Amino acid sequence: MSKICQVEFKETAEQAKKLQEIIENYKHVEGAAMPVLQQAQDIYGYLPEEVQKRIAEGLGVSEEFIYGVATFYSQFTMNPRGQYNFSVCLGTACYVKGSGDIMAKLKDTLKINEGECTPDGIASIQATRCIGCCGLAPVMVVNSDVYGKLTVDDVPKIVDKYLKK
Amino acid sequence: MANLLNIKINGKAYQVESGTTILDACKQNGIRIPTLCYLKDINAIGACRVCVCEVKGVRTLVAACVYPIEREGTEIVTNSEKVIKSRKTTLELMLSNHNNECNSCVRSTSCELQSLAHEYHCDEHRFGGIKNTFEEDVTPYLVRDNSKCILCRRCVAVCKSLQHVHVIGPNHRGFKTSIGCAYENSLNDVACVACGQCITVCPTGALREKDDIDKVISAINDPTKHVVVGTAPSVRVAIGEEFGYPIGTNVEGKMVTALKMLGFNKVFDVDFTADLTIMEEGTEFLGRLTNGGVLPMITSCSPGWINYIEQYYPEYLAHLSSCKSPQQMFGAVVKSYYAEKNGIDPKDIVVVSCMPCTAKKMELNKPYQENKDGIKDVDIVLTTRELARLIKRAGVLFNCLKDDTYDSLLGEGSTAGLIFGATGGVMEAALRTLKEITEGKELEKIDFEAVRGTDGVKRATVNVNGIDVKVAVAHGIENAHTIMEEIKNGKADYHFIEVMCCPGGCVCGGGQPIQPADVRNSIDLKAARAKAIYDTDKKAKLRKSHENVEVQELYKSYLGEPNGHKSHELLHTKYTNRKK
Numbered sequence: 001m002s003k004i005c006q007v008e009f010k011e012t013a014e015q016a017k018k019l020q021e022i023i024e025n026y027k028h029v030e031g032a033a034m035p036v037l038q039q040a041q042d043i044y045g046y047l048p049e050e051v052q053k054r055i056a057e058g059l060g061v062s063e064e065f066i067y068g069v070a071t072f073y074s075q076f077t078m079n080p081r082g083q084y085n086f087s088v089c090l091g092t093a094c095y096v097k098g099s100g101d102i103m104a105k106l107k108d109t110l111k112i113n114e115g116e117c118t119p120d121g122i123a124s125i126q127a128t129r130c131i132g133c134c135g136l137a138p139v140m141v142v143n144s145d146v147y148g149k150l151t152v153d154d155v156p157k158i159v160d161k162y163l164k165k
Numbered sequence: 166m167a168n169l170l171n172i173k174i175n176g177k178a179y180q181v182e183s184g185t186t187i188l189d190a191c192k193q194n195g196i197r198i199p200t201l202c203y204l205k206d207i208n209a210i211g212a213c214r215v216c217v218c219e220v221k222g223v224r225t226l227v228a229a230c231v232y233p234i235e236r237e238g239t240e241i242v243t244n245s246e247k248v249i250k251s252r253k254t255t256l257e258l259m260l261s262n263h264n265n266e267c268n269s270c271v272r273s274t275s276c277e278l279q280s281l282a283h284e285y286h287c288d289e290h291r292f293g294g295i296k297n298t299f300e301e302d303v304t305p306y307l308v309r310d311n312s313k314c315i316l317c318r319r320c321v322a323v324c325k326s327l328q329h330v331h332v333i334g335p336n337h338r339g340f341k342t343s344i345g346c347a348y349e350n351s352l353n354d355v356a357c358v359a360c361g362q363c364i365t366v367c368p369t370g371a372l373r374e375k376d377d378i379d380k381v382i383s384a385i386n387d388p389t390k391h392v393v394v395g396t397a398p399s400v401r402v403a404i405g406e407e408f409g410y411p412i413g414t415n416v417e418g419k420m421v422t423a424l425k426m427l428g429f430n431k432v433f434d435v436d437f438t439a440d441l442t443i444m445e446e447g448t449e450f451l452g453r454l455t456n457g458g459v460l461p462m463i464t465s466c467s468p469g470w471i472n473y474i475e476q477y478y479p480e481y482l483a484h485l486s487s488c489k490s491p492q493q494m495f496g497a498v499v500k501s502y503y504a505e506k507n508g509i510d511p512k513d514i515v516v517v518s519c520m521p522c523t524a525k526k527m528e529l530n531k532p533y534q535e536n537k538d539g540i541k542d543v544d545i546v547l548t549t550r551e552l553a554r555l556i557k558r559a560g561v562l563f564n565c566l567k568d569d570t571y572d573s574l575l576g577e578g579s580t581a582g583l584i585f586g587a588t589g590g591v592m593e594a595a596l597r598t599l600k601e602i603t604e605g606k607e608l609e610k611i612d613f614e615a616v617r618g619t620d621g622v623k624r625a626t627v628n629v630n631g632i633d634v635k636v637a638v639a640h641g642i643e644n645a646h647t648i649m650e651e652i653k654n655g656k657a658d659y660h661f662i663e664v665m666c667c668p669g670g671c672v673c674g675g676g677q678p679i680q681p682a683d684v685r686n687s688i689d690l691k692a693a694r695a696k697a698i699y700d701t702d703k704k705a706k707l708r709k710s711h712e713n714v715e716v717q718e719l720y721k722s723y724l725g726e727p728n729g730h731k732s733h734e735l736l737h738t739k740y741t742n743r744k745k
Contacts, residue, residue: 049348051349052347059329060333062330062331062334062347063348063355064331064332064333064334064336064345064346064347064355065331065334065349066347067334067348068334068335068336068337068347071336071337071338072335072336072337072338073338074338093468
């Protein structure tokens with residue numbers, strides 16, 4: 001599965017400066033890729049291609065090595081969270097109640113995959129495990145709004161509500 | 166002094182040096198353990214679990230390739246039922262996610278997975294379930310098909326360690342793990358040097374050359390086309406392996422006969438243009454040496470090396486000789502001198518070149534590799550492996566053939582041209598000619614041993630007509646990188662450097678016959694194939710490029726003089742900064 005991000009890379013001067021400092025600090029440290037990637041993700045919220053490139057160049061390792069590490073650990077993400085993060089519960093109860101179909105419909109509606117963000121940075125999709133309200137299954141959470149007892153037909157309506165804001 | 170340990174393998178007593186791996190201890194004593202990911206000096210990571218053995222007192226099976234014997238009295242079992250079952254299950258699991266298109270796979274019968282599956286009788290596909298699906302990554306020189314990949318990481322090891330480019334590696338995790346480039350890019354979009362070393366170490370058909378055989382068959386069968394073929398120096402000492410000859414057999418005569426039977430209009434020798442390269446490059450070097458030109462001058466025969474310097478050290482492009490590679494010179498001369506002499510329109514000529522190399526497939530489409538009318542010097546490149554397949558497909562019984570010789574005009578090659586195939590060969594050929602021409606007397610000693618052999622970087626000082634010329638020879642990008650860093654840090658005072666992209670030079674190019682790990686782990690292919698070249702050189706009469714009569718005739722009747730106007734137009738090129 002591709003982890004490639006469609007969202008245009010933007011950064012502030014402060015972010016760039018911070019990243020540069022981290023790279024400088026770890027330049028001569030062996031096994032620096034992990035801590036640098038972690039701290040870079042703290043700065044940007046995700047690991048854009050441009051950031052990985054700078055890390056590889058700065059640490060004197062190949063881009064493929066950095067990308068390999070970044071894709072190995074599931075806590076690293078190459079996609080920013082959208083302005084609206086649609087997270088669908090795939091826990092047991094929700095799944096039995098058809099959240100798989102909800103997820104499929106959501107992916108189809110937003111034209112992105114799980115873990116990705118729309119190119120305009122507005123919407124992202126996330127799968128979550130049980131969020132503790134199985135009585136409402138299947139459940140989807142958009143930022144802090146909870147939607148329960150969903151049907152597939154509800155999905156486009158909910159999406160519209162946010163995208164047309 | 167070595168610490169000898171008394172151990173038992175399969176109940177029999179042996180002595181081995183402490184620290185020896187189980188795999189090596191067994192090999193030394195005539196016991197073979199199957200391997201898939203292990204490759205001597207290149208990859209020892211214990212990942213594939215096919216080499217597992219029992220060690221008494223150790224709870225689990227151990228990977229023989231990475232388990233060092235350090236305890237007196239170690240007892241090893243390599244063939245118990247438990248071991249065999251484990252290996253078989255591992256193989257079956259690999260097969261369960263494998264694209265089992267063995268019938269049409271280019272590596273069928275030379276696939277290490279296939280041969281082990283056969284050996285372990287994996288006839289029932291026990292583990293069904295989901296298979297990973299992948300898109301092929303197709304480049305002009307190589308095809309990556311991850312559906313046949315077993316994640317052994319041999320390709321990653323050569324790309325990273327031997328070739329120092331590290332454009333491929335393992336991405337993602339668990340069942341989703343795949344070998345690929347950063348950001349899922351195609352090899353076309355990363356700084357790959359096209360060397361094809363990854364193909365030669367792949368145990369399966371996951372990596373293969375881009376096959377251009379059909380283009381050659383079409384050209385030969387097109388009555389409007391005049392199809393000319395040339396063979397690189399190192400093809401003749403390796404292609405025999407595809408027909409069952411021992412490694413390091415020179416089968417030039419049979420290869421020429423086979424090419425003539427295939428229906429090429431002319432069969433020429435690229436050794437001829439290797440000699441021509443020496444005339445051009447040698448003259449260029451003398452010019453730079455005496456006129457204060459850019460030094461050190463670095464050879465430009467190896468297109469993988471050119472890909473490397475263009476992408477990784479473009480600030481040093483002025484150090485490259487402006488000479489085209491022998492392949493490109495061959496095409497250029499065929500479509501000018503040969504065409505003119507025979508009254509053939511260059512547009513109707515198809516130049517096929519048989520190379521030990523995958524980067525050559527890329528080179529023919531690069532800029533500045535064409536004549537002034539935009540006609541490409543070379544049209545189709547076949548690797549040694551493809552040439553062998555073409556010969557087999559045509560029904561030619563290679564082993565039964567009589568020897569024949571190359572056609573004349575561009576068919577004569579000195580063995581100075583032939584030794585281009587091994588690391589140090591271009592340097593030695595250049596030195597033979599440079600010394601003799603500048604000193605005006607016959608060489609007392611024709612062999613320049615200092616630049617021969619498989620050491621990564623070879624350095625020597627050779628007196629050429631009163632000047633101490635410092636030379637260096639590097640093969641494999643890792644070693645080329647060492648030299649480039651020396652230059653960058655101002656630590657190098659060389660005049661002339663030979664670089665070959667592949668370890669061992671062209672004899673071990675990415676287009677050469679593939680030998681399984683079992684063979685590579687016990688024979689140094691670099692040395693064995695080079696020996697065939699140097700043995701031929703030793704016995705030859707014509708051992709200096711400037712004595713090649715057909716080359717002399719080319720200058721006399723067509724080019725004028727080395728580095729002259731016409732030479733520059735046809736035989737020299739320019740390079741591009743391609744830093745990514």
